Amino acid sequence: MTTTTKLTFPRLVRSELTKQLSLRSTWIVMGVTILLAVGLSGVIANGYKGALRRGDMVASIPDAIASAFLPIDFVILILGVFGVLQITGEYSTGLIRATLTAVPRRLPVLAAKALVQIAITLPVMLVIAFGSFFLSQAVLGSYGASLGDAGVFRAVLGAAAAPILMGLLGLGIGTVLRHSAGAITTLVAILFVLPVLIAPALPERIADDVAKLTPTVTGQAMYTLGGGTESFVMLSAAASAGVLVGWAALFLLGGATLLKVRDA
Amino acid sequence: MIEVQALTKRYGDKVAVDELTFTVKPGQVTGFLGPNGAGKSTTMRMILGLDRPAAGQALVTGRPYREHAAPLTAVGALLEAKSIHKGRTARSHLTSLAQTHGISRARVDEVLGLAGLESVADRRAGGFSLGMGQRLGIAAALLGDPAVIILDEPVNGLDPDGVLWVRNLLHGLAAEGRTVLVSSHLMSEMAVTAENLIIIGRGKLLADTSIDDLIARVGVGTVTVRSPRAAELRDVLTAHGATVTSVEPSTLQVTDLPVEEIGELALGREIVLYELTPRRASLEQAYMELTREAVEYR
The missing domain is CATH 3.40.50.300 (P-loop containing nucleotide triphosphate hydrolases)
Structure with a gap:
């Protein structure tokens, strides 16, 4: 061997990448997600175009962007689950023991998994975000928006970034809970149940302010234009991105702490 | 160490x-x-x-x-055993572990060979038997x-x-x-x-x-002695403190007397022996003895 046999962080990242890429399911999930997300954006754009032609709606850039990125609302769930399974899959098979025996300091494992999560989902999300945008705007033709329109490029990047952050959030939840079913249920609760519960559960004067901070709404603020409706105004895209990064960081740090102190 | x-x-x-x-x-x-x-x-x-x-x-x-x-x-x-993702092949599993330390692919092939897993190296581990899982774990x-x-x-x-x-x-x-x-x-x-x-x-x-x-600690068990003059020998041994039982007339099971002494005593009386076999307490017995107290019924 030309190099010394020892544990280094770049080698660990390489190892985690091999783990993900050597699973057929990784390729299938990413491929199907691309096809579904981009394909649906074309179908939705076509429906919107029909409504415009019939005069049911008035053409606007926010609506053109909404038709492109409506499918991102479920892409966040797919990537979140992918993030969960990256770690809970190791606990369910017992592989985590082999992994932590190879890397007894443990924390680098989580850092490497987070990096690999980004490395795999970033190219996928760029394809989805730009693919959805260009396909839907091509379908819309003259009703469509262009990348140069105010805020549009930001929304496309937001559509790519929000699901990646949800993937990291999922990785954090998975590390905290360790069991696939429990972690996925928790993820679904946070993404889809929490936003619905807030309005009936909280006093009216603070309900909206709290709702703006949920991962789902902050994510949506990143890939929409216009910031919600007249009655409900989202945080700005940048502020929302900051809050969502905070959510992902919170769960990852919680997971890191537990990973360090718990028996494996 | x-x-x-x-x-x-x-x-x-x-x-x-x-x-x-x-x-x-x-x-x-x-x-x-x-x-x-x-x-x-x-x-x-x-x-x-x-x-x-x-x-x-x-x-x-x-x-x-x-x-x-x-x-x-x-x-x-x-x-x-089988701490491997079902969807991953034996080779990918070992490769991912090897990569953490910069261990070469050649070494991965080598341990696959050592464990006798070459023929299934590229099959996904979901179909592995427990035995194959053990071999992969050892690899x-x-x-x-x-x-x-x-x-x-x-x-x-x-x-x-x-x-x-x-x-x-x-x-x-x-x-x-x-x-x-x-x-x-x-x-x-x-x-x-x-x-x-x-x-x-x-x-x-x-x-x-x-x-x-461990065997010595538990002590020698019985000695099997076969002789045409078993009854006579029995009295001699008993006189020297042995406990003797007998299943067949010509065969004695002797405890509490070292095998060497049995031989000397037989020679002293000019009693011919056809067999003189120490039966050591089995390790299994020794182990059972040691752990009897500690076995946990759950």
Whole structure:
């Protein structure tokens, strides 16, 4: 061997990448997600175009962007689950023991998994975000928006970034809970149940302010234009991105702490 | 070399491992024995830093496992069979582990060959039998060419061929000067695999001994004596303190008298012997004796 046999962080990242890429399911999930997300954006754009032609709606850039990125609302769930399974899959098979025996300091494992999560989902999300945008705007033709329109490029990047952050959030939840079913249920609760519960559960004067901070709404603020409706105004895209990064960081740090102190 | 020093583990108010102290020396196979639930796996996991001890410490080649710069070359471990993602092939599984330490693909092929897994290396592990899973686990343990090898119940699920393979492999690894610690709840397997035994029960050390010493400690059992003048010999032996029973007229089962003395006494009386066979207490009996108290009924 030309190099010394020892544990280094770049080698660990390489190892985690091999783990993900050597699973057929990784390729299938990413491929199907691309096809579904981009394909649906074309179908939705076509429906919107029909409504415009019939005069049911008035053409606007926010609506053109909404038709492109409506499918991102479920892409966040797919990537979140992918993030969960990256770690809970190791606990369910017992592989985590082999992994932590190879890397007894443990924390680098989580850092490497987070990096690999980004490395795999970033190219996928760029394809989805730009693919959805260009396909839907091509379908819309003259009703469509262009990348140069105010805020549009930001929304496309937001559509790519929000699901990646949800993937990291999922990785954090998975590390905290360790069991696939429990972690996925928790993820679904946070993404889809929490936003619905807030309005009936909280006093009216603070309900909206709290709702703006949920991962789902902050994510949506990143890939929409216009910031919600007249009655409900989202945080700005940048502020929302900051809050969502905070959510992902919170769960990852919680997971890191537990990973360090718990028996494996 | 593995040094376990006053290692203790509690789960709630239940003490799983209780101030356990022992040393595993290089160059020989050390069997780690105890009834189910004795704390063998927990001890191994603490040596590897997977479980946090309540007190005490374990050193591997002089330092705690997690302080090694190349953990896989310090210790190779098999903790449970089939700890592999079902969708991954044996080769990818080993490759991903090897990559953490920059271990070459050639070495991955080598351990696949060692474990007899070449033909299934590119099959997904979901379809592996328990035995194949064990072989893969052992292959993973050998990846880093480690100085210390720790295997938890490695022959579980193996066919007779596989059992023999593990036995020879362990002997070979020990002969190369490595430290080999292998757990089992079967004395019969350890009797032919290990030179040294560490026996625990309810988390406490019961014996740290060589196989020979263990047999000696339990003492010689009975001596079978066959003679045409058995009845006469019987009286002589009884007179010298022996307890004699007899199933057939010409055969005696003698206890409480060393085999040498029986021979001398027979010679002294010019009684011809057709057979003089010491029946040593089996290791199995010795082990049962040691652990009887500690067997946990759950």
